[in-house]
Amino acid sequence: MRIPSLRHNRDYRRLWLGQAVSLVGDEIFDTALMLWLGLVAAGDQAWGPAAAAGVLVARTAPVLLFGVIGGVYSDRWDRRRTMLAMDAVRATLIAGLALLLLIGLPTAAELTAIYVVVALCSVAALFFNPARYGMLATVVADADRERMGSLTAGTSALATVLGPSLAAGMLVVASVEWSLLFTAAMFVVSFAAVRALPSGTGVPTSGSVWRELRAGLVFFAGNRRLKVMLTTTVTVVAGVGAINTLDIFFVTRNLGAPVEVYGLLGTAFGLGSLVGAGLAAVYAPRLRAHRVYGYGFTLAGLLLVVYSRMSEPVGAIVVLFLVGIPVAAVNSMVGPLIMRAAPAHLIGRVSGVLQPATQLAMLLSVTASAWLAGLFPIGGIFMAAGVLIAVVGVWAARHLSP
Numbered sequence: 001m002r003i004p005s006l007r008h009n010r011d012y013r014r015l016w017l018g019q020a021v022s023l024v025g026d027e028i029f030d031t032a033l034m035l036w037l038g039l040v041a042a043g044d045q046a047w048g049p050a051a052a053a054g055v056l057v058a059r060t061a062p063v064l065l066f067g068v069i070g071g072v073y074s075d076r077w078d079r080r081r082t083m084l085a086m087d088a089v090r091a092t093l094i095a096g097l098a099l100l101l102l103i104g105l106p107t108a109a110e111l112t113a114i115y116v117v118v119a120l121c122s123v124a125a126l127f128f129n130p131a132r133y134g135m136l137a138t139v140v141a142d143a144d145r146e147r148m149g150s151l152t153a154g155t156s157a158l159a160t161v162l163g164p165s166l167a168a169g170m171l172v173v174a175s176v177e178w179s180l181l182f183t184a185a186m187f188v189v190s191f192a193a194v195r196a197l198p199s200g201t202g203v204p205t206s207g208s209v210w211r212e213l214r215a216g217l218v219f220f221a222g223n224r225r226l227k228v229m230l231t232t233t234v235t236v237v238a239g240v241g242a243i244n245t246l247d248i249f250f251v252t253r254n255l256g257a258p259v260e261v262y263g264l265l266g267t268a269f270g271l272g273s274l275v276g277a278g279l280a281a282v283y284a285p286r287l288r289a290h291r292v293y294g295y296g297f298t299l300a301g302l303l304l305v306v307y308s309r310m311s312e313p314v315g316a317i318v319v320l321f322l323v324g325i326p327v328a329a330v331n332s333m334v335g336p337l338i339m340r341a342a343p344a345h346l347i348g349r350v351s352g353v354l355q356p357a358t359q360l361a362m363l364l365s366v367t368a369s370a371w372l373a374g375l376f377p378i379g380g381i382f383m384a385a386g387v388l389i390a391v392v393g394v395w396a397a398r399h400l401s402p
Contacts, residue, residue, distance in 0.1 A: 006144040011197055015135060018193035020155045022087070022128075025186030027163020028170075029094060029121075030059075032179035033114060035171050051111055058118040063126065063359045070126030071352020072213050075345055079131040083194045086128035091187035093117045093124075098180035126355070130348035135197070136335065137344040145336035146289060147281050153331040154277030157324070161270040216349025225341040225400055229334075230354060232396040234361040236297060239385035241365025242372070243304065250378050257313040268317045272324020279325065280332040289333045289340075294397025296330035301390030308382035337400070 006012060037052050074082055097117045101110060140148050170179040220226050251262045280292070303323045310316040342350045372381055 003139065003141040006140065006147055009139065009144075011139040012136070012148070014193045014196050015132065015139065016151060016155070018083070018087075018190040019132065019152070020159070021186045021193070022090075022190040023156055023159035024163050024166070025183040025190075027159050028167040028179055028186070029183040030055075031164040031167035032171060032176050032183070033118070035168060036176040037114075054111065054115055055118055058115040059122050060359050060363060062119050062122040064356050064363075066123060067126055067356035067359075068213060068216075068349070068352040069209070070123070071130045071348040071350070071355075072209055072216065074127050074130035074134065074348035074351075075216075076209075076212070077131070078199055079135045080194060080197050080199050082131040083128050083135070084191060086124040086131075087187045087191040087194060089124045090121050091184045091191065093120055094180050094187070095184040098177045098184065101180070102177045126352075129355075130351040133335070133338070133351055134344055134347040137339045137347055142340070145339060146332065149332035149335045150277050150280035150328075152335060153280065153328045154274055156331065157270050157273030157277055157328055160273070161267060164266075213349070216346055217353070219342070219346055220350060220353050223341055225337065226350060226353075228396055228399045229337060229341075230357055232294075232297065232392050233354065234357055235392040236389050237358050237361040238365040238368075239301075239304075239389045241362045242369035242381055242385050245366045245369040246373055246378050246381060249373070250382065251313070251316075254379055255310060255313045255316055261313045261317075264313075264317055265320050268321040269324040269327075272321040273328040273331075274324075276325035276328030277332060280329045288401075289336050290400035290402075291397050292329050293333040293337060294393045294395070294400060296326040296333070297393030297396065298390045299326040299393075300330070301386045301388070301393060304386030304389065305383050306386075308379045308386060 003009070033055060034052060037055070094117065097113055100113050105113070136148065166182075167179050170182060220230075247265070248259070248262050251257050251265065252259060255261065300323050303319055303326070307316060307319045307323065310319060338347070338350060338354075369381065
């Protein structure tokens with residue numbers, strides 16, 4: 001059966017709509033909880049930072065514990081039904097949390113409820129995201145995958161810009177409960193969009209889950225391109241994790257700017273990502289995906305070296321805007337590269353390896369950066385991270401070459 005072009009592909013449009021609203025919902029959910037913890041629940045309490053860190057642990061621990069298993073089941077189960085079930089679970093959990101906070105419970109009970117809901121939503125995403133990847137691999141023609149990737153990157157960047165603003169606005173004019181109910185409604189919209197899709201069957205089997213997991217790991221270990229992408233991703237995330245952790249201190253110490261500039265830097269990066277995704281949509285189909293992926297990291301790394309030398313906020317804002325452009329181009333190529341490196345029936349297991357590895361690298365980087373900041377200047381750490389990203393980008397472009 002011939003797959004229609006992206007412009008006329010109704011199934012893709014439905015998948016895109018489901019992804020777009022769920023990404024915005026994720027951003028609102030995360031931002032609303034952190035703002036509520038910092039401004040309302042914890043306030044000036046000494047345990048405030050620990051409570052916020054608990055949200056991070058609740059979000060990442062399930063990925064490390066169940067990421068690979070989630071990939072196995074997303075390959076076994078009907079993908080459409082899996083996505084519907086996970087959207088329903090997330091909408092119900094978040095709406096339930098809103099009602100619990102509205103009723104009013106002791107602080108310890110509210111924090112426990114938040115951690116449980118965040119963890120369960122993270123588990124649901126471990127099944128939903130690989131299933132969506134597998135659906136995309138079957139409904140989008142190979143020639144359209146670069147454009148598909150650029151639309152995905154642009155949507156993610158837009159969600160990153162809009163989500164926190166919407167969450168902050170709703171918290172000011174209404175309450176955290178309304179932010180959570182709005183998030184739940186986003187997942188209901190995603191459910192409706194996915195429900196209109198045809199059945200996306202995985203590979204039904206009565207075989208052992210552990211045997212299928214082993215088959216996926218063996219395939220991954222024997223695939224040169226996937227190993228290069230794993231090595232590159234872990235290395236880049238290690239560098240980016242250090243920058244994300246220390247950037248607030250870079251703003252106040254190196255740039256000599258007020259804390260509010262930190263938010264402007266994030267906005268500038270998001271806008272740059274939108275531009276980068278747009279450029280990727282136009283030019284990426286004419287370029288080799290592996291070159292955009294590798295040399296995009298190289299350009300981003302070199303720009304981060306420039307950023308590390310900034311001493312005033314205006315220049316830093318401009319540089320981070322420029323960093324967003326190649327980063328979005330890189331993100332546009334991840335999906336096409338994975339889909340070409342792995343058959344559709346193994347997409348879930350491939351994602352199940354990449355996701356936990358990325359999260360583990362981020363956690364280790366966050367921990368190491370706090371230690372490194374006591375030994376080296378922050379600007380020097382940022383420069384080293386930029387050089388590392390630039391070098392691994394060149395290496396990836398060469399080793400991903402067909």
